Amino acid sequence: MDQASKAVTPNRKQGSVKEVMGQNTQALEPHEVINLSAYPIIDTSSSAFAALVKELRETLDAQQYVVLPEFILPAARQQAVTQIQDMLHSAHHNTTLRNCYLEHQKDPSLPDDHPKNIMNAGSNRILAADLLPASSPLKTIYYWENMMQLVSGIVEDRVCAFEDPLGPVNALCFKRGDHSSWHFDSNNAFTMTLMLQASESGGKFEMIPNLRTDVDQRYKQVSSALLGNLNDAVAVGRKEGALCIFRGCNSLHRVTPVESDRLRIMGTFFYENKPGVVGDPIVNETIYGRRV
Ligand SMILES: O=C(O)CCC(=O)C(=O)O
Ligand SMILES: [Fe+2]
Known part of the structure; x- marks a missing residue:
């Protein structure tokens, strides 16, 4: 997914004054949202920050994902969950039938067991950025300059806010039975998610790291995985509060069906590598089922 609004969300610079925004809730400051004792990102010129970035970057390079447990503080997590549940009736219910390249059409010139012709259903509910209040802790995280510096260091690229009204920060909700079928993410070099509420059962995030490469589609191996050979799949364990950065472009991944009444809620963040x-x-x- 690739998606923005300067107009809707204030650019949260260091030292910004607390503002009263959206649903009469006061926006939280970064230190009220992020576990800064575990993650020393308050001072991006410190050696602790540099060491953290190095460690996370190396882990991402080695396994194609990196998990930062207990990243969001419990009270902020609860605020985010409550705000999302309050808006859930407005979420767009996505049901898709697609192949792992996110395409909805088969290619009749290819055999049935070609990955382009293996279609799988998926279902989730998504709240776009404009349906999350300006006071959402997800936006405090997303727009904090230090956060962008952290992410930039980890993914070794420039990181800028996405300026779409809908796209930058979303809440992705999975009710019982909802799931995301095996897929490669399209054209974004990395994806960042925050586990706000875990399902009691199901809703597992699984990945086959580097199943394809930039120059080799490895259709045979992809087809074999889609048909059930999961020897190389890893379960990426994440407890509530964990941030995850992963490279989903070449690593096939899925979310297994949620099997509990407890809603699985992910915050998802999309950055760009240039402004505008x-x-x-x-x-x-x-x-999102709509354009704006
Ligand atoms: O919900 C998740 O854990 C990951 C969803 C996903 O595949 C994505 O955001 O690209
Ligand atoms: Fe994905």
């Missing part, structure tokens, strides 16, 4: 990027309205329509 907005989403494609046609893509937005498929993800």
Whole structure:
């Protein structure tokens, strides 16, 4: 997914004054949202920050994902969950039938067991950025300059806020039975998620790291995985409060069906590597059911 609004969300610079925004809730400051004792990102010129970045970058490079447990503080997590549950009736219910390349059409010139022709259903509910209050802790995290510096150091690329009204920060909710079928993420070099509420059962995030490469689609191996050979799959364990950065472009991944009444809620964050990027309205329509 790739998606933005300067107008809707204030750019949260260091030392910003608390503002009263959205649903009469006061926006929290970064130190009220992020576990800064575990993650020393308050001072991005410190050696502790540099050491943290190095460790996380190396882990991401080695396993294609890195998990930061207990990243969001419990009270902020609870606030985010409550705000999302209050808005759930407005979430867009996505049901898809797609192949692992996120395409909805088969290719009749290819055999049935070609990965392009293996279609799988998926279902989730998504709240776009404009449906999350400006006081959402997810936005405090997303727009904090130090956060962008942290992410930039980990992924070794420039990190800028996405300027689409819908795309930058989303809440992805999975009710009982909802799941995301095996797929490669399209054209974003990394994806960042925050486990706000875990399901009691199911809803597991699984990944086959580097199943394809930038230059080799490895269709045979992809097809074999899609048909059930999961020897190389890893379960990425994440407890509530954990932030995860993963490279989903070449690592096949899925979310297994949620098997509990407890809603699985992920915060998802999409950064760009240059300023001024907005989403494609046609893509937005498929993800959010609307363009703005
Ligand atoms: O919900 C998740 O854990 C990951 C969802 C996913 O595949 C994605 O955001 O690209
Ligand atoms: Fe994905």
